[in-house]
Amino acid sequence: MNNEMPPQVVRQQEIGKLRPNANPLVAHKFGADPYALVHNNRVYLYMTSDKLEYDPDQNPQKNSYQSINKITVISSEDLMNWTDHGEIKVAGPEGAATWASQSWAPAAAHCKINGEDRFYLYFANNASGIGALSAPTPTGPWSDPIGKELVTRETPGVEDVTWLFDPAVLVDDDNQAYLYFGGGVPKGKPEKPDTARVMRLGADMVSVEGKAEVIPAPFMFENSGIHKYNNIYYYTYCSNFFQVERDEDSPPPGEIAYMTSMHPMGPWTYQGTILKNPGHFFGIGGNNHHAIFPLGDQWYIAYHAQTLCQAMDIPEGYRSTHLNLVEYEEGSGRIKSIQADYAGVEQLKPLNPFHRVSGSTIGWSAGVTTHDMQEENDQGQSVNQNTVVSQLHAGSWIALSRVDFGEQGAAGFTAWLRSQAGPGVLELRLDSVEGDLIGTVQIPASEDGPEWTEGWTSITGAEHVHDLYLVLKSPDNHPNSNPCILLQQWTFEKA
Known part of the structure; x- marks a missing residue:
């Protein structure tokens, strides 16, 4: 740990998350590609650990994403005060998955195995495959139960997927779990990439069953998401940025779009977009990555934007997680357009200071x-x-x-x-x-x-x-x- 002291100051100034705003969720570190796990009325957010990269003169430079081998975890029961649980060492010689080189875009799930609580973390080893870790609590300690990738180029049904990354996971009411993943755009196919996939997970949560099925997501780019609301399955994703002609029923570039189904593996019906690119709201764009989850009687979307990066006036590429409300139209179940902002969501309850x-x-x-x-x-x-x-x-x-x-x-x-x-x-x-x-x-x-x-x-x-x-x-x-x-x-x- 570096114990060098900074110059004496009377009072340091906040940056990024400014009172009374709730977004970004934290300002003392970055955190991208959020995924939410709700357990015991507390939400845990697992995020790609964006870290500042420097040139030889120690000036911050644009994020290359090539050195990311950890996943950051924060949690909250009130959505305003966030506990930093530190970083999960995922990839590399010191990580749980020593065979992996990177850990991007995590997803998490909870289920009972032989009557005991188990938690599972799925991550992308760059864009070449997906790994899985397991732990007895939402914060660890994490281990690699299979010692290799869960999804590879040899997995049935993924041979033509450009990017094997960005997992999402759903444990359904019958305890059957499903893994969603994929992305990228084959040459000449921006309108219909067909690179999104879904497949069944085994009862052990660290094996796959059968063949991965295509999710025909229009203008698919990355960032699979999945949730279930009123017995409808919602597959959400980020549309690609290709500058081609799009009709009014197609998603604009870099937005979160969604499809619905009555079954977790489809067939799927395209419904539209729900969240514009971060550049529309914050004046700084980049990719769009999200997860939708319930807490209490309300639904929320976690997404990232480069707001802290912008406030620090550093090169682009460093993302921070935000929250806003998700609302549904009565009767149709369609998701209303989501407004991203700095204000964020309301605090759910006061903090109790009489426990540790x-x-x-x-x-x-x-x-x-x-x-x-x-x-x-x-x-x-x-x-x-x-x-x-x-x-x-x-x-x-x-x-x-x-x-x-x-x-x-x-x-x-x-x-x-x-x-x-x-x-x-x-x-x-x-x-x-x-x-x-x-x-x-x-x-x-x-x-x-x-x-x-x-x-x-x-x-x-x-x-x-x-x-x-x-x-x-x-x-x-x-x-x-x-x-x-x-x-x-x-x-x-x-x-």
Whole structure:
């Protein structure tokens, strides 16, 4: 980990996700090609880990996508405050799938195998095939149960698919699962590429059965999506960018289109488009990638756009995930046109501060990064799952949206943290960076050793619902110090 400290600042500024907006979902890192898995009333988003690439002079350059071998996971139960679960090491020598070189555009599913919960992650090894990982929880630890690609050029029915990538998965009501994938445009066939596929998954979720069937998606390009609503199956995809004549019933370039069927393998009927290209809404285009999912009694679409990339004023190609509402027409079941924006969706419920909250849970932030930290047991052995922490420097802050302290309020606050430099002060404020001060945690200068310490402060003036700000500052008696802390988790005590 790089422990070099940035210049002393009074207060760092937020960028990308600006209060009170909900989009993009996070601004401390990128995340592309989102796929949603809802489990226990919480949505987990699995995203391609876009990372900045640099030229020899260390200037950011356009994303080449060639070095991506990890998948980022974030989750939320309120759709405003997102917990960063870090990165899944998927491809390469250090990944779960050592045979793979890349991990693009993940898809995830949950089912019970022999009475036990199992979670499955499907990913594209560039455009040459699709792999599968398995885990006992939505966040891991992940392993490769078959040690090879699940879908290859030898899989029946995929011989003519240009790009074997962008998986989507549906576990139907009868527990039969289906895998959707494919993309690309054969030469001379922009109107009818016939490169989308669907096939049955085996009961083990890591084998395929039978032959892949063609989904005749007009102007197909990439990004298969699948969901079921009122017993109708919706296959969604991104249309291609070829500049050819299109009639009014064809999807325009780079939009999310959809088809419907009464069976998960078709036949399919083309219905139209539902989401225009990101350039229409945000002034910066690129590819269009999405997933549709329900949470509570509402449906949502996760999609990516280069809004954070644009706000950072860096070369193009780095994508961030957004959310907006999905609505259906009564009777017909047609999906209404979706409006993408920075405002995003409403927070579903307040955040409960009286249980332990991960330090990597963020509504808005400034100057904050997150890190995966491999923890060790008492014998000095590494454990399988990472602890993900937030790193704050002087002037950095994290804001949590709509924290409910209740009528009686809070009496105390405990943070599990590790000082990397200091001393420092973690201020707790309400509703803004300079809002009412409700408590202060004094942080001593860093000491040798990897132990987490408990910082505590009494709390006054925190009742009812407020935004909560965690602000790291230098102590008044050490104005030139440059504190840096790792925040693992925190909780409040009831009054």
